[in-house]
Amino acid sequence: MELAIDAKDLVKNFGNVLALDKASFTVRDREIFGLIGPNGAGKTTALRILGTLIKPTSGTADVFGNDVVRNPEKIRGIISYLPEEAGAYQNLSGYEYLSFMAGFYVGDGDTADDMMKEAKLISGLGDRLGDRVKGYSQGMKRRLLLARALMMKPKLAILDEPTSGLDVVHAFHVRQMIKDYADTMGVTVLLSSHNMLEVEYLCHRVALINEGQIIAEGKPEELKEKYTAENLEQVFMEVTRLG
């Protein structure tokens, strides 16, 4: 099976801070892969490298066979990236924002109208898409941004903490959309979260990251069995205790 992501020995230094310490993991095509760990573990750094925003200090990472350092433009054409603290342009309406974003992907099969229809469905915001983004609640913004990330059916969607800061209703909607979309559209999803129960519900496979290192990787069931744990939270505690 083709690998969507192949990260090998990724190291990233920010001055004296070692954010990633020889992190290696692979993501298969059409799977939902979760990168889980506590705050400051290196999740966002790994996602930013794969999203071509920053370069690794050493190590390599391929996205569908394209090297993140040598072919960032090619990668940007097939991925969509949703940062953890992402926002939308406050003075544009939801429609204008989505239409602006869709414009960059037109020509790859779908028309902007098709993408807008898809986005309306994913966001579930209905007529509120006509309102300026500045009037949206946190949950509505996140739904709009998720719609933006998925509407163009990317080969790989990189979602950094997709339900961060959302209430139960919005978080449920976002999780549901990610699951449905990955299943029906065949989109590969790499997401990060410190909510391990959420990852357990969503992901086919996961990698546990702590202090910049991948400390375990596999299917949630396999990991739970291996560490005789009831859930991924317990797996994480067990792995870090042993490590």
Add this chain to the structure above:
Amino acid sequence: MGSLTALIIKEVKELIRDPKILIGVILMPLIIFPIMGSAISISQESVQRALISASFAIYNEDQGLVTDAFLEYLYANNTVVPLQAASLEEAIAAFQETNATTLLHIREGYSDNITRGLKGELKIYANLKSLSIAEAGTTDTLGGLVNIYSYVLSITKINTLLEQVGEAVDARNVRNPLTVDYASIIKGTVLEVAPSSIFSIIMSQSILLPVMMMVMLMFAIQMAATSIALEKEQKTLETLMTLPVGRMTILSGKLAGSIVVGVGGAISYMIGFSYYMTSAFSFAPEMTSMTTGDVGLGLEPIGMLLLGVNIFITLVSGLALAISLATFTDDVRSAQSLTGFLILPVILPAIILMFSDISMLPPTVQWILLAIPYTHSILASKAAFLGNYQLVIRSIAYIAGFTVAVLYIAARIFSTERIITSRFTSFSLRRLLRRR
């Protein structure tokens, strides 16, 4: 729609829909300047009304035909308050009780002195109640009336004397025996215009140009800094950087969007400013009746083209500089504070060159000014009007070189992860200063 066009439209929409920018940059100049102009116009009109309706008091201590004729002249077409008093002190006290702003004291012996060919002595007292311009004007009005009468008296006297000696000469020529006509030579053409008039036109032009350049640059710098800082503040920059569009296209979109809004702001500023000038100085139409074209200083097509190129390159360099600086900040407020430092190199040459020619300055100041690229923008604009195209091209070349360097830096920042990871906090600033 192309990616660049989409980016420019997005930039313009985002900026002009921001109430701070819409009101502060576009609408305020259109509202504030006309209000200021109207306020000045209203006060000037009130000054003029005060001058027309000004009344003065007269305390006369003299008797005689010459005094009667003088009083007849003063009473005609003027509001005069005659004062009856036993002494000058009483007259001054009575004068202060009236609405008159000036008091004319005709001393005893005035008529006799004039008849005997001596000086007639007068004294004017001004009662300064409000210390306003209108008060100064009314004092001048009475002084003016006295001067006119003095001239008429002297002409009459000269005529009488000429008749006595039998000379057939115009009394006015005896009074003013010399006459001088002025002409100015500009670019080899002799113009029948006094140099003082030319200087007043050039002065207004040399003030207008640096002001225009300065205002436009300041607006554009503010726009560009706001545009990049808004992306950071609203957390949209990361997403933008992962879109399938070149970083240079994103940078160009930001530059072009900021130029559009910056120029819009400058246009609204200039409309407001010109409205201010015409309304505030409507009482002095001669100030605006002559143009640079009338005195042979109008722009030729090549001058116009070079001026356009100069303005464009200056704008781009200011924007690129602002964008480069703003990438190190996290929000609009810190971006605007940081780019506030850019105002100094913009404003300094504008103010100095507004009042002085660069060649008149001490050599050290000249070198410092010439090192600042924005000095060259102003020099080029002035030179374009004077038809000195060599200087225009040299200045454009200097600022173009600077612009390329700044654009390169901006492009480098945009193409590296610095745009995402750079932070310019008060902490990092303190650390930087300590290290220095």
